[in-house]
Amino acid sequence: MSSETGFDPALYDRFPTKGERPAGELKQLEDIWCKPKGWELLTAVNNNYIGFFYVATAFAFFLLAGVLALVMRVQLALPLMGVLPQETYNQFFTMHGTVMMFLFAVPAMEAMAVLLLPQMLAARDLPFPRLSAYAFWAYAVGGLCFFASLFVGLAPDGGWFMYPPYTSTTYSPGINADFWLLGIGFIEISAIAGAIEIIVGALRTRAPGMTLAKMPIYAWAMLVFGVMIIIGFPSVILCTLLLELERAFNWPFFDATRGGDPLLWQHLFWFFGHPEVYIIFLPASGLVSMVIAAVNRTPLVGHNLIVLAFLATGFISFGVWSHHMFTTGMPTLSVSFFSAASMAVSVPAGIQVFSWIATFAMGRARYNTPTLFLLGGLITFVIGGLTGVMVAMVPFDWQAHDSYFIVAHLHYVLIGGMVFPFFAALYYWTPMTSSRALSERLGKWIFWLMFAGMQVTFLPMHLTGFMGMPRRVYTYLPGRDWDLLNMISTVGAFLFGAGVLLFLIDCARNMRFTTDNDAGNVYRGGTLEWLPTGLYSTRSIPVVKSRYPLWDDPDLPKDVEEGRYFLPNSATGLRETIVTSPLRAEPQYVQIMPGPSPWPLLAAIFTAGFFMILTIQAYYTAFANGVLAIACILRWMWDTDRLVPDKKVDVGAGIMLPTYRTGPGTHGWWAMIILLIVVGMIFTMSVFGYFYLYGIHPQFWIKPPDVTWLVPILLGHGGGAGLAILARYMLARENTELWTPGVLICCAAASLLFGFGVDCWNWTAHGLWPTASGQGAIVYAFQSLQGILVFICVLMAGYLSARNSRALIVCPRNNTMDLVVMFMCYTAVEGIAAALIARLFPGPF
Amino acid sequence: MRAWAYMLGGLIVWTVHFFAIYIAASVFPGLPLGHVLTLLITLACLAADAWLIVRLRVPSGGDDFREWMRKLALVGAGISAISVLWQGLPALIV
Numbered sequence: 001m002s003s004e005t006g007f008d009p010a011l012y013d014r015f016p017t018k019g020e021r022p023a024g025e026l027k028q029l030e031d032i033w034c035k036p037k038g039w040e041l042l043t044a045v046n047n048n049y050i051g052f053f054y055v056a057t058a059f060a061f062f063l064l065a066g067v068l069a070l071v072m073r074v075q076l077a078l079p080l081m082g083v084l085p086q087e088t089y090n091q092f093f094t095m096h097g098t099v100m101m102f103l104f105a106v107p108a109m110e111a112m113a114v115l116l117l118p119q120m121l122a123a124r125d126l127p128f129p130r131l132s133a134y135a136f137w138a139y140a141v142g143g144l145c146f147f148a149s150l151f152v153g154l155a156p157d158g159g160w161f162m163y164p165p166y167t168s169t170t171y172s173p174g175i176n177a178d179f180w181l182l183g184i185g186f187i188e189i190s191a192i193a194g195a196i197e198i199i200v201g202a203l204r205t206r207a208p209g210m211t212l213a214k215m216p217i218y219a220w221a222m223l224v225f226g227v228m229i230i231i232g233f234p235s236v237i238l239c240t241l242l243l244e245l246e247r248a249f250n251w252p253f254f255d256a257t258r259g260g261d262p263l264l265w266q267h268l269f270w271f272f273g274h275p276e277v278y279i280i281f282l283p284a285s286g287l288v289s290m291v292i293a294a295v296n297r298t299p300l301v302g303h304n305l306i307v308l309a310f311l312a313t314g315f316i317s318f319g320v321w322s323h324h325m326f327t328t329g330m331p332t333l334s335v336s337f338f339s340a341a342s343m344a345v346s347v348p349a350g351i352q353v354f355s356w357i358a359t360f361a362m363g364r365a366r367y368n369t370p371t372l373f374l375l376g377g378l379i380t381f382v383i384g385g386l387t388g389v390m391v392a393m394v395p396f397d398w399q400a401h402d403s404y405f406i407v408a409h410l411h412y413v414l415i416g417g418m419v420f421p422f423f424a425a426l427y428y429w430t431p432m433t434s435s436r437a438l439s440e441r442l443g444k445w446i447f448w449l450m451f452a453g454m455q456v457t458f459l460p461m462h463l464t465g466f467m468g469m470p471r472r473v474y475t476y477l478p479g480r481d482w483d484l485l486n487m488i489s490t491v492g493a494f495l496f497g498a499g500v501l502l503f504l505i506d507c508a509r510n511m512r513f514t515t516d517n518d519a520g521n522v523y524r525g526g527t528l529e530w531l532p533t534g535l536y537s538t539r540s541i542p543v544v545k546s547r548y549p550l551w552d553d554p555d556l557p558k559d560v561e562e563g564r565y566f567l568p569n570s571a572t573g574l575r576e577t578i579v580t581s582p583l584r585a586e587p588q589y590v591q592i593m594p595g596p597s598p599w600p601l602l603a604a605i606f607t608a609g610f611f612m613i614l615t616i617q618a619y620y621t622a623f624a625n626g627v628l629a630i631a632c633i634l635r636w637m638w639d640t641d642r643l644v645p646d647k648k649v650d651v652g653a654g655i656m657l658p659t660y661r662t663g664p665g666t667h668g669w670w671a672m673i674i675l676l677i678v679v680g681m682i683f684t685m686s687v688f689g690y691f692y693l694y695g696i697h698p699q700f701w702i703k704p705p706d707v708t709w710l711v712p713i714l715l716g717h718g719g720g721a722g723l724a725i726l727a728r729y730m731l732a733r734e735n736t737e738l739w740t741p742g743v744l745i746c747c748a749a750a751s752l753l754f755g756f757g758v759d760c761w762n763w764t765a766h767g768l769w770p771t772a773s774g775q776g777a778i779v780y781a782f783q784s785l786q787g788i789l790v791f792i793c794v795l796m797a798g799y800l801s802a803r804n805s806r807a808l809i810v811c812p813r814n815n816t817m818d819l820v821v822m823f824m825c826y827t828a829v830e831g832i833a834a835a836l837i838a839r840l841f842p843g844p845f
Numbered sequence: 846m847r848a849w850a851y852m853l854g855g856l857i858v859w860t861v862h863f864f865a866i867y868i869a870a871s872v873f874p875g876l877p878l879g880h881v882l883t884l885l886i887t888l889a890c891l892a893a894d895a896w897l898i899v900r901l902r903v904p905s906g907g908d909d910f911r912e913w914m915r916k917l918a919l920v921g922a923g924i925s926a927i928s929v930l931w932q933g934l935p936a937l938i939v
Binding site for chain 2: 344
């Protein structure tokens, strides 16, 4: 058998080990991974707690947005109803869409991953537990503040995709739109933090032997989900930033009268917005694929094809964004490409659906609640998919665009593709986190109420749309034959609501959160999350030899529980897990994991405070919150990246692994690479904006400054990167007491600051201001992005110097130093690229 | 990275194709040059897919995992070829 890292796979044959394990090992594990008590719950970072909080919070947002939907349906039940005034209705539909998409659907999927992935991969926890905690608290605090804007009449009202010019200051002068722009932009940062956690977790913390071929299908789905987030979400972060800059400082990115273009928003938004649908669907598809195998007691049919379908969806979904823009007058050929891609993306979805049907055909399905939700979701999603192919055809889309047909289509896709699978998953996995399973009898009632409610609500909307009812109208006149259909939809919505209410009752009666006394494998699943677990996850980490290890090795739970596999104890006396290689999951090193801490919570509160207070224009208070957030993050980081006394430890069966690694193989390195991809995507999308604005309105553009100014700018950035690399080199040579690496890193930051300063000054001296034109706005957007990076570099330099002064930067190599150098080099590259693009294109003319 | 490029080669070709023809159609809207470039890019990407398929057709002789990767890459390249063809067709008919 080949090896990826030099690890000898024959060593796996030593497991399960023979003989009794020393007494006290289990007690040591329990002490190290002890339960938080009382207020300590707020400092918990363990995935069992954070995952549960996360799922519960996401579900709470589902309820809140659902209540908004019910009130809207009452308003539309009859013509000329007066339940909601027009302005309030606008806020309701905007908040309903926004909360469902940004605060329920994506976070719910990340939440499930935080809860399930470590157990499914038999890792002790996800690789960055404090990042998970920060992502959760930021989302929860920020989301609740955002939702509360509704109670004071300040909720956004421009629709969940916030098209300018509706949302420009001219047409939306209040701060409602700012709540959306700052709130959602901030919540997306939390989503990206979660995605980094999930990608690194899926690739680097799998149980030994769990090659990509044996990785659970859900982990595959979450891997693709994470990658799609880091590619897609930067676009929405950028466009929210640009629109906020336009609103706050009058930078005309989207103002067609000054060289901007409102369609730029649509391109940027939908480059995120359409993949978002698959970002929601793929994890749900992963959940379905797991549950369907268990309830049918047979391996998933077409496992490899589904993996390929996930990957293909991940790629193709980034080629369909403009199908939301068929009515905007794009070139015919471009429209044809997007139409073709929109039809093509249904092929991977079809592969998944046929695989699920085949699994049902091959297995012996038990018609319990998860099965019913799976079948209901399948039927509903297929209907939504077919109407999706209809609207992918351009002439049809021209007719159906912005009508209730689209409302019906998107709800069929999202409820069938995500909500029903989510409920199936809740029923299936509740016994893993609760001492009692949810009720099967109530569950069937819940399913039929929700399924019937769904169809009764949304099936008539296809007709309402065909009959010409536009979406987002707050009322309509009698005599247009819309009355009956709307009344039916309203009745259906309340049926659906009754199902959800019954689910809450079921939860109240049966859900009893536990970390060590769960109801167990009620549905007879075959994957590792059904091993006996505590807060430390499994007692020992098994060697994985198949996709359904519990079905193929009935002794596995007993052997794992008796500590006969990897890491049966705490080898270092600290929280730890095994980091494995990305392809073949070969053990590489023992990662020391951080424990409970209040700093992620505090950092999240102050970060949310910064963004939310910025909305109400209390700038000093917002600034203070920003400073405190940074201080909390640095304090939380301070405890990390420490050496332990033992350089190598026995992880079981005499296999020795290092406790500290540096370089490209480390989990920190992977996280930094992913972060830099996110930053790079933000920059790439801004470059797209630059070329786009020039292509649309070249008459507003002026000649750039003389190219000789590139010399000091490039020297500044290049010097910064060079000094940073030199610092890393010097660390390997010098004793840290000489301070050399810290000083060099500070010089590197100063050099980057110099390059950035010259670039900014050069444009202002040239007479181009950001308020002048689309060119000015986008050039200064480059500067703003670069300014943020340089600011972070300065912070990093200070932090690294402080660690250096406390002898925490160890020779010859150190992870903190490596990551700072990488970030600085990236900053230099982006600064150089921005300077070159803005001066050489379109060039002196 | 080589392993990932090997496994995702076909899908990467599809991505390159899509964005290349999008740029061509956007830079030369309504001009015959846009159609010609689309066809040329499509042919080049089909050739790349064909090359991948020929290379991946032969079993690698490695272990199960290596074979699994090869099969995934092979089917991916096949899907990519169909998608590239499908995506390039509008240049002939629009």
